[in-house]
Amino acid sequence: MSEWAAKRFWTEATVTQGEDGFGIALDTRPVKTPAKAALIVPTRPLAAAIAAEWNAVAEKIDPRDMPMTRSANAALDKVAHQHAEVADMIAAYGETDLLCYRATTPQELVLRQSEEWDPLLDWAESVLHARLRPVPGIMPAPQDDAAMQNLRMLVHAQGIFELTALHDLVALSGSLVLGLAAQKKARHPSELWQISRLDEAWQAEVWGADEDAEKLAAIKRAAFLHAEEFYCLASEKSA
Structure with a gap:
C-alpha cells in the first residue's frame, strides 16, 4: 500500500503581511503549522522562500522537499x-x-x-x-x-x-x-x-x-x- 500524502489543491502560494509578520496563503487559505498555529514568520524573504516551496509542489506534498517550511514549523510548534x-x-x-x-x-x-x-x-x-x-x-x-x-x-x-x-x-x-x-x-x-x-x-x-x-x-x-x-x-x- 502506498503512503498517503495530501495533494496540491491551490493555484498559487503568495506572501501575506499582517501586524505580527508575514504569512503564506494558498490562494486565499492561510498556511498553518502541523499544530494548527498560523505560519507567520518575521521577514518577507523567509516567507517568500516558504511560498516558493509550496509553489514548487507538483502534485503531492512531500515535507522532505520543503526544508524552509519544516524549519519554520519547528520554530513555531516546538521552540516557541x-x-x-x-x-x-x-x-x-x-x-x-x-x-x-x-x-x-x-x-x-x-x-x-x-x-x-x-x-x-x-x-x-x-x-x-x-x-x-x-x-x-x-x-x-x-x-x-x-x-x-x-x-x-x-x-x-x-x-x-x-x-x-x-x-x-x-x-x-x-x-x-x-x-x-x-x-x-x-x-x-x-x-x-x-x-x-x-x-x-x-x-x-x-x-x-x-x-x-x-x-x-x-x-x-x-x-x-x-x-x-x-x-x-x-x-x-x-x-
Missing part, C-alpha cells in the same frame, strides 16, 4: 513553547565544544587541529568574549565560568527562528563556536562545515573513504547549509 530548554541544551555544547578536544598523536593531526581550530577559538574570545581552553584527549574538562555565562546569554537572547537555526548548526557540527560563527558570518558556511569534519577527513586520508559515511556526511552538510540559510532569511530586515 520550550525556548529556555532549547537554549540551555544548545549553550551546554560550549562545555564540550568540538574545537576544544584535541588529539595527542599523530603529530600531523595535532598540528592540523591547531591550525584550523585555534583561529576559531581566538575569534570566540575577541567577538563572543568567551575564551575556551583546548585540552588533550576526550575526557570532559571544565571551562571558564565567565566564558560559559557569556555564551549562554548569547544563545538565550535569540528569537525562536534564530534559535531553531542555531540548534541545527550546533548539533550537526558538534560546536557552539562554529554555530555562532556561521550566524555571524565569521567564515563561509561551507568552510565552517569542513572545519567541523577535520577528524573525519583525516581518517579518510589514512584509511580511505567509506561510501556510506560519505553519503551521510553529504546529508548532514546540506542540513548545515540549510540551517545557515534559514537563519539569514529569518534575520533579514523586512522588505
Whole structure:
C-alpha cells in the first residue's frame, strides 16, 4: 500500500503581511503549522522562500522537499513553547565544544587541529568574549565560568527562528563556536562545515573513504547549509 500524502489543491502560494509578520496563503487559505498555529514568520524573504516551496509542489506534498517550511514549523510548534530548554541544551555544547578536544598523536593531526581550530577559538574570545581552553584527549574538562555565562546569554537572547537555526548548526557540527560563527558570518558556511569534519577527513586520508559515511556526511552538510540559510532569511530586515 502506498503512503498517503495530501495533494496540491491551490493555484498559487503568495506572501501575506499582517501586524505580527508575514504569512503564506494558498490562494486565499492561510498556511498553518502541523499544530494548527498560523505560519507567520518575521521577514518577507523567509516567507517568500516558504511560498516558493509550496509553489514548487507538483502534485503531492512531500515535507522532505520543503526544508524552509519544516524549519519554520519547528520554530513555531516546538521552540516557541520550550525556548529556555532549547537554549540551555544548545549553550551546554560550549562545555564540550568540538574545537576544544584535541588529539595527542599523530603529530600531523595535532598540528592540523591547531591550525584550523585555534583561529576559531581566538575569534570566540575577541567577538563572543568567551575564551575556551583546548585540552588533550576526550575526557570532559571544565571551562571558564565567565566564558560559559557569556555564551549562554548569547544563545538565550535569540528569537525562536534564530534559535531553531542555531540548534541545527550546533548539533550537526558538534560546536557552539562554529554555530555562532556561521550566524555571524565569521567564515563561509561551507568552510565552517569542513572545519567541523577535520577528524573525519583525516581518517579518510589514512584509511580511505567509506561510501556510506560519505553519503551521510553529504546529508548532514546540506542540513548545515540549510540551517545557515534559514537563519539569514529569518534575520533579514523586512522588505
